[in-house]
Amino acid sequence: MSMLEMQLSSCSTVKLLEGITLEGRNLDQEMISCGSIEKATDKSNASFRSPFMTPPSRHDKTSDSIDTNGESSQLGSRQHKKALLELLDQVEDVICVEDQVSTDTGTASTSYEIKQNNKIGINSDAAEGSSVGSTEKAKTKPANVYFLVFEVSEKQFVGSNGSQRTLKVLRLLDEECGEERSVYLSDDWFYSVIAPGDTVHVIGDFSEEGICEVNRDKNFLIVHPDILVSGTRVAASFSCPRRTVLDERLKNNEQSSAALAGLIRESPTKEFLEEYARVLLQKNYESLFACGVYEGDIHRTMLEAIPRLLKWILLFRDSKSPSSCVDFGSNDGVKKVKVSEVIDIEEMAWAPKFGLKGVIDASMHVKVASKANQTTDYIMPLEFKTGKATNGQAAIEHSAQVMLYTLLMSERYKKNIDYGLLYYLHTDQTQGIAVRRSDLVGLIMRRNELASDLLKASTMQQLPPMLQVPNTCKGCRHLKACTVYHKAHGGSIEGSGLGDVYSSLVNHLTTAHCNFLKKWERLIDLEANELEVVRKEMWGSRSTNGSHSSTCLSSIVLDTSDQVPRNNFIQGNRFVYRFMRQDLNPSSSGKDLECSLKTGDYVILSTDPGRLVVGRGVIMDMTRINVTVSFSKRLRLPGSSPSKIIHDLCQEVWRIDKDEFTASFAMMRFNLIQMFLQDDRSSHLRSMIVDLNAPRYDGGCIFSQDPAVSYIWSEKTLNDDQRKAILKILTAKDYTLILGMPGTGKTSTMVHAVKALLMRGASILLTSYTNSAVDNLLIKLKSQSTEARENGMGVSLFCRLSEAHPQAISALQSQYRMSAPIMELSNALIYGNRLRCGSPDVANAKLVYTNSTSTSLWLKKVLDPLRQVIFINTDLLPGLEVKDCKTVNNPLEAYIVTEITDKLTCQGIRGEDIGVITPYNSQANLIKQYVSNSVEIHTIDKYQGRDKDCILVSFVRSSNNPKNCKSSLLGDWHRINVALTRAKKKLIMVGSQRTLSFVPILKLLIEKVEEGCSILNVNREDIDINNQHKGELKRCSQLRSL
């Protein structure tokens, strides 16, 4: 056991379990009582001023724009008022409940005394801070309790010796239990920017009076802890906070030096590293393209770095070479260091406790020799710097980053981590970083300010003010975007501090441009904030323990059954792991894995409880009982020894959360701002998309000798609509809109268009939203944020342009998929009868049965090939929907679908030609249990782009209170249109006519089906529920009660 571990293990078990980290670090007295670890505490450096303190002047800053017209403060105060009103409601609720339940809850009330003239007299122990945070007095509290701030004031505070100090006092509410607490902020913390309505996390113990003092010597306050700010961003934000906010909002991806893979090997060869560099480069072509750098240059840089990297590994990693000396600064001096193990590279660490996250270049076990030649084992981060800047502001930022990584690792490894290493490739210099509390205070305060800045930007589109330092700004990567935002938000030339440079960058912008930018910024933020809510729930104290939400699977364990032998975790260059429900064994009847996660989803794996992020991966497969996830790295719990990696993983209970795509929003903002910059390309895009100038087309005569045109005229498989559409594409100078209705041959039209353009030697970028990641995002855009949709987020660029310039549209109207009766449904509901069948064969297509079997009357009617459309109404049967967790299914409809599918296959229709569609995942999962594997069963969203001879649609919703069904997925006409346009020869719908008629689009559908006399009412004589498949279908309580 290392010295440090011994020291820590001498602390109480309770402290260890609660996370020694900050309690250990922030209470110097605890460190001392646990023994010295050769680390100078700040007490010996009382006069030391950390370079990371935020000057008080910055707290008075005003940002551009909105502050100038007062909107922001109004909005801020509105939000606070709203929060306070909600808070008052909650407090009232709590009081009512407490009154009813117990009279012995007095400890929840404030016990400090507010004296006249606003002075607070408090227990002298607490006043002097000696026992604030004492674990003896502290109440037991769960980890990561977030408090709502409901009052911020400055109070005169009288100490036991009569001295007076001014403190900032926060009155807090623990939203979980309704208890009230207070935090006193002094020293630098006094300047913290906090307002009523904010959320905070306090790292420190509360006295019996419910008070915690946060000052220079002890405890920490984390403002907006839900916002996990990257350590790199915090470190980089000292020179210009506005630049850091723009980094986060416009880029969001942080590339790290993955070339460190060589560190994992004790003695990597030059060849190994060169090959690794090549693979790495290949994997990152897209990012390099986005950065505008040439891959050849980067490859050269990487190759040049390899000899130095090998030298470093030889010096520090090679067990045969002696330890190397590293300077850890004036307090700690030079120490001999040897890396004994590289635990992980690019370790993803999220620490909600500090509101921080980061990707650590390398996490290492390091042996450090003391002056007395005693060797101690430490865990520490290594940060690898490839840039040329190695001193001045850059050096301060680099050491800040390493210090923040020690915090992340302390939380992750449940150890006090006080040291880190920084390696500058350019100068081949290794520097030791020793962490001091005074530095951490400055860094956490900076993190708090940055979190507030990020929140303001996302809720009010308000950025920190411009720096007004021309030398810095002129070399800034965000200069163009920064000045455009400044102007859009009403900033002036004086406020920019850049004079003519500013004018030259923004003079082209009109008021309409500024409004467009502001409007869409806001809409993107509205959407992004919806996803943030999901992410916050994952970490916050409000998240549900041990239960499944729609975007997470909890209480699952690693499945190491025979089918997945332990040595089979590696597949290709991915690591594959299979999980199953914790309470599931072959004989149990545990619940299925049911949630909206599906194959292809990006997910985060964390321990449950504990929320320790262990990996990020992709779901490869999901069955009723298993979920298989692939990761780019081998899973390993922090601190797990190499020989016990799998063993330790098997001891854990896990949780899988959907990894939402916040990076996509940064991309959207980035693309949006590009349209407003001062250059030709931006100007052209702006004129088309923002100003809505008409698209331009070439005259026809120049095409007489164009091989592309000749090809299109000679291609016999194209119909007139398709030919016209492609010719329009060929003449377009700006854009053409092709409106392709279902089954009209959009894909083949595009294929011919691409061929024709290739004949001209054009370069072509093909893009689509069928990529599942983007699909998921679009689905969210459709269903999540009503406000964003109502304000125009739901209007596509296609729609905007087609409304402005109908002449730019070429419509494809001849469809080759659906028979006439099926086509008529969407013609009546959506397309205003503009859709037509491409040929008589298509119009008259019917199912042809090769076998004939005896069957009941109702099934005979359903299967009749002459009825190409049929709606089976279940209202005469007891078949109400069933809520299962947050999802909904309908066992009766599942049963009917199963019966019909069985009969269809008995009569000779191949399973591959049958499809089952339903709006709900839960229903699709239920049906999958009973229907042949060859039948494709999916949700509507997954059926986009597919078709089958026969489609069965199960609508699911059937309720005694049908009004509730109005806002369901069924109200979305896009979805309904997809469901109705997948069948070629027969469309069989199953649902409750009464319930569905409350949804306007479905009411129209049912009326249209009724016109064709194609409603079939089934009753108890048709379907004898008691005699049917019992088993799982009886999950429906309504069926059970019969």
Ligand code: SF4
């Ligand atoms: S241009 Fe100046 S004010 Fe704007 S982000 Fe860059 S450094 Fe900050």
